[in-house]
Structures are given as structure tokens and as C-alpha cells.
Amino acid sequence: MRVEAILFDKDGTLFEFAATWGPFARAFLLRVAENDPDRATRIGHTVGYDMATDRFDPDSVLIAATADDIARDLRSSLPHLSHAALVDLLNEEAALAPQAQHLPLAPYLDALLGRGLKLGVATNDSEIPALSHLEAAGIRDRFEFVAGFDSGHGAKPGTGQLLAFAAHVGLDPAQVVMVGDSTHDLMAGRAAGMVTIGVLTGLAGADVLAPFADAVLPDIGHIPAWLDR
Template sequence: MSATPIEAMLFDKDGTLFDFHATWSVWAHDAILDLAEGDMDLARHVAREMLYDYEKMEFLPASPFIASTNRQCAEHLAAVLPRTTVDEIEGFLSRSAVSAPLQPAVPLAPFLDELAGQGVVLGVMTNDAELVAHAQLRSAGVADRFAFIAGFDSGHGAKPDPDPLLAFAAVAGVAPSRTVMVGDSTHDLVAGRAAGMLTLGVLTGTALTEDLAAYADAVLPDIGHIPAWMATR
């Protein structure tokens, strides 16, 4: 019996399309100091709250900021930045994220074109803001490859809720069972399973194979291995 054909693929953004540490761990180093208004002691305190190693310039795997929305991050940070409101922190995170030093996990344009050439409808669902997602994908030169780009604030909900994934399937006109959710966190894969989709884990975030394996149909080093995985199904 042949495998169910894959007709649509939904990608997480950070840690999936873009290497997490090369992009966000680098961005966080300066962003934390900006939030602390140059106070290095406060910056280190903020880093500890974020589970971010300021010396190594990397998020720790258990950091709640890896899969959280900007609002959730802001609410958490407000507890250690009492002179700054949640709204101000959220606004800063959204503005500064637009200029994050994006590092694609693989050359994105040829990779996405290869999938589209096989008739696969492509989308992005991130727990980042939709405005940031559009800006970053435009900066990477690939926004036009996606039929669907959504963030936590797009009106569909946020992962691990399956609703934004089902919204993509509806836009794509593809059954969830013929759709793949690709992500670097359990949030992504739990959402995919709840939506009735195939799930692929990638190791360009902070999670290890053993973190993702229980929720994934396969765990790959990065998205560049997806065409070979599809060919072997």
C-alpha cells in the first residue's frame, strides 16, 4: 500500500526555516541589554529569567521564550522590568525582531521551489507576530512562496492549539491527513498531531532528537532533508 500523498506543508519559522541559535540567540544578547537600558547587572538578571546564557550567547533548551508568543514573553519579563509595561515590552520585542540577523537553515528559495514544483502548497505558522513573520520572509526573499503566513495574532490562535494549522489546511484546500507540520519544538509537533497531520521534527532549534521523537513521524537534521524523506515514503 502506498503512503498518503503529501499535498501541503506548514512550517514553523524560528528554529525551522531559520536556525534558532544563529538568529535568535545572537539577537537576544543585544535585545536584553536594550531592555535593561544598559544596566549590565539587570541584563544578567533578565537573561537568567529567560534561561539565556549571556556569556555563551544562547538560549537554554528549557527556556519558555523559545515557543512563546511575544505577549507571553512580555508578561514574563514585566516581572523583572518593573519600570516597563507589558505593552511596551511587547512592542519592543516586535520592533527589534524585524531586524534580527536571520540565518536560514538552508538556502530557502531553491528548497521551497523544489517542494512547490512537486505541487506542495506551502505555509508558515509562527508564535511570533504576523507582521514580523511577513517582514522576515520578505527580507529572506521567499514570502511569495507561501500561500499562508500566520502569527499568534492572526486570529487563529497559537501553537500548540491545532486551530491555526487547520486554518492553513482550509486555505490550502488540502485535508489535514495530507498535510505535514514541520517544526523544531514539541509545541509544533503536538499541534500537528492534534490537527491530524503528519509531523516532522528538525534539529535547527534547541530540542534534541529524544525531545521530538515521540511526537514526530521522523526527526531530520534540517529542512533540507525533507525532499529525500518524501522520496522514501
């Protein structure tokens, strides 16, 4: 079946993960630790981030989970903050996170649109920060559909966001490619009946992504050649 649409994950896919979320994690942790680096480092360890080395554990909740999940894991270290307050703080800092583009996204997306493809974004980030990031990169208008975990369709690896995109653009899920850097993205794509492409601009290696992917590519820039094949 011919590919008619591409649904992208955001972090680690459209934008490089470490260059974006390392600064976010550091800023957030220092904020909630009242600029105490030692306390910030201790809090960071509870969510799988080492501030001293700027490294994420492979299973860090910060990699693919939602703000709700992250706030839940932080509560034991920050009992004076409510769950809702933590989510608000996470979203505020996320909206400010610098987005590192692996390649110039505007001309890249324009070339995909020139092929007649419909484009969307499905992220486990919250919707408002996601829209802020796309706006800041000057690419919001390239996407017909943008969904965060709080947009009413659930979060990945659930299929809600993916099936909502397919319905929005009027396509069979089999005509859609789901592109992502984590197993959450690819498992959701498989469960939704979509073609799946893993990219290596996140923290997961090819060996981790391959069992859930129809193809594993170095980055999204290789998708046009893959489509041509």
C-alpha cells in the same frame, strides 16, 4: 494519503534558532537594561537566556512561546514597562533579528513548489516580524499562508493556525505535513491530524522530538528524500 502541502514553523526550522535569536535576545536585553550588561544578564536569566554564554535554557520561554508570554515573564524585572510596551519592544527587536538560513531557502522552496506542494508558515512569533523575516530572506511569495500567534488563529501547541492553513488551501489535514523543531510544533500537528516531521536545527534533540514525530530529520533539506520514500 498523499502529501499535498507542507506547513513550516519559522524559527529553528526555516531559520537556525541560536544564530538568529541569540543576537535578538542580546539586543533586546541591552535595550531594556539601558546598555547595562550586568542588569541585562540578570533580566535574561528570568527568561532562560544567559547573555554571558549566549545560551538558552532548554525550557526558556524565548524558544517557543509568544511575545505575550515573554512579556508576562519579564514584567517582574521591568515593572516600569507595561505589558503592551514590552510586546511592542519585543516585536521591534524581533523584526530586526538576523535570519540565518541553514540552506539556501529560495531554490529549496522553489523545488517543493515544483512538486505541486502548497506551502505555509505557522509561527509563535508575531505576524509582522514573521513577514519581515520572510521578506528579508526573499521568500515571502513562496508561501500561500503565513500566521503568527496574533493572526487570529491562536498559538501552537493549539491547532488553530494549522487547521486554518488546511482550510485555506482546501485540503484534509491528513494531506499536510507539519514541520518544526519543538514539541509545540509537533504536538499541534498531531492534534490537528497532520503528518509531523521534527528537525534538529533548533535546540531540541531527537529524543525530545521523536515521541511526537512521524520522522525526525537533521534539517528541512532532507524532506524531499523523505517524500520520495
